[in-house]
Amino acid sequence: MENEEDVILTQEGFDKLEAELENLKTVERTAIAERIKIALGYGDLSENSEYDEAKNAQEENENKIIELENKIRHAKIIDNSEIDTKTVQIGNIVKVHDEEFDEDVTYTIVGSTEVDLKENKISNESPIGKALLGAKKNQVVEAEVPSGTLKFKILSIKK
Numbered sequence: 001m002e003n004e005e006d007v008i009l010t011q012e013g014f015d016k017l018e019a020e021l022e023n024l025k026t027v028e029r030t031a032i033a034e035r036i037k038i039a040l041g042y043g044d045l046s047e048n049s050e051y052d053e054a055k056n057a058q059e060e061n062e063n064k065i066i067e068l069e070n071k072i073r074h075a076k077i078i079d080n081s082e083i084d085t086k087t088v089q090i091g092n093i094v095k096v097h098d099e100e101f102d103e104d105v106t107y108t109i110v111g112s113t114e115v116d117l118k119e120n121k122i123s124n125e126s127p128i129g130k131a132l133l134g135a136k137k138n139q140v141v142e143a144e145v146p147s148g149t150l151k152f153k154i155l156s157i158k159k
Helices: 012-042 049-073 127-132
Strands: 007-009 075-077 091-100 104-112 121-122 138-143 148-158
Touching: 012 049, 012 075, 049 075, 091 121, 091 127, 104 127, 121 127, 127 148
Parallel strands: 007 075, 104 121
Antiparallel strands: 091 104, 091 148, 138 148
């Protein structure tokens, strides 16, 4: 059973978080420190907007670092070998038939930190993701969304 704190990720998603964290700690920190140093050279800090902006950027960067470190600390990486294709689960690629729009759509079910709607990567916590989880091929599921109820027939489940 997963904790509420668990951040469910694919290996690819975990690697992206680590790369982003490394960039924030090295490249961004150095660039911001340089901006602060330059701004200090302008003198009077009470009217120095460059200094204020650089300090704000520093604070935002440090907050992002803390957030990413937390996600990485609580990461639960999905093991591809544990993903089956009998029922829909996180990590699956699910092809469904949207009955209302009479079209086939393919979704990848991911943890909430990896959502990318342009790539149809939807969260296991989203209404459609929740409706699909645990369903089998040829099953019809209903998802309650803000605009009403959507019906999907599951055409295939892959990993």
